Amino acid sequence: MISESVVAQEKLTIATGLKPPLVSSAAHKGFLDTLAVELFRRINIDLEVVVVPAKRALVNANSGVDDGNLLRIKGLEKSYPNLVRVPETIFSSEFIGYSMKQSQLNGDWKMLTDYNVAYVRGWKIFENNVPNRENSIVVGDATQMFNMLKEGHVDVALYEKWQGLFLANKVGLTNVHLLEPPFVRLNMYMYLNKKHKLLIPKVSRELIKMKQDGSYQKIFNQTLGVLLNR
Template sequence: MNHGWRYVAALAALLLLNTGHGETAGRLTAVHALAPPLAGTADGSGFLERVVREAFRRIGIRLEISAVPAERALINVDSGVDDLDLSRASGFEAQYPHLVRVPEKTMDFEFVAFIPASASPFRTDDWASLQDRTVAFVSGWKIFERHVTRSRETVRASSIASLFEILKQNRAETVLLERWQGLQAARAAPVAVQVLEPPLARAEMFIYLNQRHAALVPPLVAALRQMKADGTYQRILRETLLPAASRKIDR
């Protein structure tokens, strides 16, 4: 298997040279709208930063990773301003026709509700459980924009950090976010929260490339699978996400 993915990577490099994009093969720009512990860390040690950077390293490409607002990241990659989006759910290629998905998932996102630690918990079996509640989420997060339609009031936050300030100031009863980023942001706020179960939704996450880099899809799939097979993926997970695992954060 090791020789197999190396062969595919070499073939992809030749394809890039033959299609006139060889000058971009050594270094690409990646964007994201994520927060620690997944990305956006000062030293680049976020889980997805490390996973995606390692996958590209294995096919001979260096990444320059930067954070931009959620909608801007999609537009930048679709228009070719940047080369790839670090992590998105499937389906964005329908709305952004110049995006190409790498069909090997990088992780699963669990979209959950956070409430103050002192509040009475309730089950979040479906989106209807948010009915008649004041709910906050980050503007540009499509899953919440599509599904949060029956809350008493919706508050749009400009960033993940400001989302938990809204909760601290009692401007919302419930905030919605991906689990890992929410746990870290609550600690940083700081605000005492609890995570409601079960998750409102789960989604597999993928790398998206601008279509001019479509030849990189097969070697990236091979590299990600190799990382999972040789234990690299699991080691990065242990070092970045497991220390942050907690359902309740008290201050």
């Protein structure tokens, strides 16, 4: 007789509020959902990644409606006590500037003072660090921001590196400059609902193996790396 716990582990659902190219769209295979599906396949679990609004993704994972959350910062369990972090970093998010001209910002927030800057409303990492609000434009969505950059209405657009590069390509910004190093680099983690806490060591070990055997980098190159060549 097969135990209920084994049956429950045959298929898991992990939620996320991420956008392409970190998750898949109709036209582009996403990095993190592709990685996660392969990661769980290696431990004989059929994983489905569902995209829902970010807040709902957290609530559903914490309540057990879904089995986990795909990508969040360290310490999330303080606010969502039913979530357990997979200790191995799954991704590092980089928050950078985009410009039509090459600029040497050197990852220094203070150097934004001399530029007209745009960022998306609600992105606390920018709201809390951009030094000169008088030169800042807060927009409702990222596509609007990159169109403003394309039309010369702002000097620097602030966003997450890979989602920004995806949108820049989408709106036809072929000569955009990524202003690196990033202002902030954050290690990010997967979380599972505590009912699956016994899976955590196995998931973490397999993620480490994927980094060591080259499969992590291969998926990265096929999904995110290709954006650098467009």
